[in-house]
Amino acid sequence: MYTIPGHHHISMITKNGQLNNQFYTKVLGLRRVKKTVNQDDPSMYHLFYGDLIGSPGTELSFFEMPLAGRTYRGTNAITQIGLLVPSSESLRYWRKRFELFKVKHDDITTFAGRKALPFEDSEGLRMVLINNNGEDIPEEWSAWNESEVNQKHRILGMGTIEITVRYERKLAETLKEMFGYTDASRTDEELIFQSVPGRAFGEIVIKQQPGPSEKPGRGSIHHLAIRVRNEVELQYWNKVVQANGFQSTGIVDRFYFQSLYFRESNGILFEIATDGPGFTADSSVENLGKTLNLPPFLEKRRTEIEAKLAPLE
Structure with a gap:
């Protein structure tokens, strides 16, 4: 049986x-590793930030939607992104x-059992820096030496991801019984x-909350991608x-990786994505x-696509 070696990337909406x-x-000192477009709607940018090469597990990605309204927070949503610092x-x-x-930030506190510093970007996306405290990180994560952030304190990659749902048991069963995650x-x-015992780079914290579902907008999280090594595993x-009763999109070629998508019982959208070929393709x-x-x-539509995109520095 194959195992999940951690998070792959996480995707959000920006205005x-x-x-x-x-x-x-x-501000965060990440490298923009790919400026591309949403392959399903090439009128919008798809921006990726991460380490030197955007290694799996370091990637924050954003779809630019200029007409995006505000986010109305609620349940059945991915609600916070953990980022590891040394x-x-x-x-x-x-x-x-x-x-x-x-x-905007709070004081240093505790998140999922680790010392942490919660903060938000200008669109209200909730994130938290987590003390990795010398724990192992994936060996392929590579520092970007041109970052404006002191290398001693740079963001290493993704850590604990918080998901808030009405029915925690259903999501817990999906993670544990279907994907082999362990109780921490x-x-x-x-x-x-x-997904990797004792390590935050594959960690998910589930919180149960009743009430209306979140209405997504700018600063909301669209989906979480978890990592597999290659197409055979995918x-x-x-x-x-499919055997567990979920509807899969089937394998989609995203050029930089191959992936599939499905929604678990609370409606949370998961992607499963391969390590390669990667952004150096x-x-x-x-x-x-x-x-x-x-x-x-x-590529044959480049002129048309570029004409619809605002310039980015």
Whole structure:
């Protein structure tokens, strides 16, 4: 049986690609590793930020939707993104940085059992920096040395992802029984599951909340992608998803990776995505994110697509 080696990426909605780019590169110090378009609607940007090459598990991605309204928070949604930093000292460094850049943030607290610093971007996307405290991270994660953030305190990659649902048991069963996640913690307030025991880079915290479902908008989270190594594993998981009664999209070629999508019983959208080929499939490491890259099937429409996109620095 195959296992899930961690998160792959997470995708959000932004209203303004330029401001989004400014925040994630200049404030958070991530590298823009791919400037492309939504392959299902190429009128909008799809921006990816991460480490040196956008390694699986480091990627934050955004669909630019200029007409996106506000998010009405509620249940049955992915509600918070954890990002790993090296140490407690790093949390103090980031608190000062957030004060300098006037980023909305709370004080240092605890999140999913680890010291953490909650904050929001300008569109209200909820995130939390988590002290990785020297724990192992995937060996392929690579530092981007041109970041404006002190390398000693840089964001390493994705950590604990919070999902809020009406029926926690259903999501818990999907993670545990279908994907093989293990129980890390159970309290009255939350359930924590890990795809790699003891490690935050594959961790999901489930919170139960009644009430209306979230109405997505700018600053909301569209889906979480979990990681598989290759297409053989993806084909295996496609069969597992269907055997458990979920409707799968089947395997979709996204050029930079192959993936499939399904919604679990609360309506949370999951993607399962392969490690490769990766963002260097059509770019050198040095030039990642600098120009508009299009998958081959959209290349013939480049002139039309570029005409509809606002320039990004």
